[in-house]
Each structure stands twice: as structure tokens, then as C-alpha cells.
Amino acid sequence: MQVRIYRPAKSAMQSGQGGTRRWILEFEPQSAKVTDPMMGWVGSADVYGQVRMFFETKEEAIAYAARRGLECQVDDPHERIERAKSYADNFRPDRIL
Numbered sequence: 001m002q003v004r005i006y007r008p009a010k011s012a013m014q015s016g017q018g019g020t021r022r023w024i025l026e027f028e029p030q031s032a033k034v035t036d037p038m039m040g041w042v043g044s045a046d047v048y049g050q051v052r053m054f055f056e057t058k059e060e061a062i063a064y065a066a067r068r069g070l071e072c073q074v075d076d077p078h079e080r081i082e083r084a085k086s087y088a089d090n091f092r093p094d095r096i097l
Contacts, residue, residue: 005023023055024052031046
């Protein structure tokens with residue numbers, strides 16, 4: 001069974017880093033989603049699509065997958081480059097517009 005291990009990116013709607021510290025293990029879809037012809041609801045027979053497990057470190061998630069015999073794909077996050085900024089720099093006389 002295939003699983004994906006990743007650390008989520010920050011939300012584009014807020015500047016905070018909440019929810020980006022833990023690693024997530026998700027199962028890859030085993031079957032396609034189907035649309036109910038009467039109601040139009042989308043469903044699936046794949047119960048693993050609802051499972052999402054959280055780990056503090058990448059190594060814990062990989063060790064869990066290895067113990068369970070799961071084939072894992074690890075997606076490393078793109079590290080954010082933080083540049084120190086000062087509000088006062090907006091008013092420097094040598095500022096280039």
C-alpha cells in the first residue's frame with residue numbers, strides 16, 4: 001500500500017505558521033470516486049482516503065510506515081527564506097522605487 005508523507009505549507013490566507021510544524025501521513029487513493037446518479041453526491045469505497053495521521057518528525061512517520069510494511073513517498077518541504085525587514089526602510093532617502 002502506498003502512503004505519502006509530507007509537511008503542509010502555510011495557508012495563503014494568513015501570515016502565521018500554524019499547522020505547518022507536524023508531518024502528515026496520508027494513504028494514496030485505492031479506487032476512483034464515483035458520483036451518485038440520484039443525489040449527485042461524490043463517494044468512494046476507499047476507507048483509507050479518510051485516514052490522516054500526524055507525527056512530530058519525519059523520522060517517526062517513516063518508521064511507522066516501515067513497521068506497517070507501507071511503501072512511502074516523502075515530500076520534503078520547501079524551506080521559507082526569511083529576510084529581516086524594517087518598516088523604517090520604506091522611508092530611507094537612498095531607497096530605490
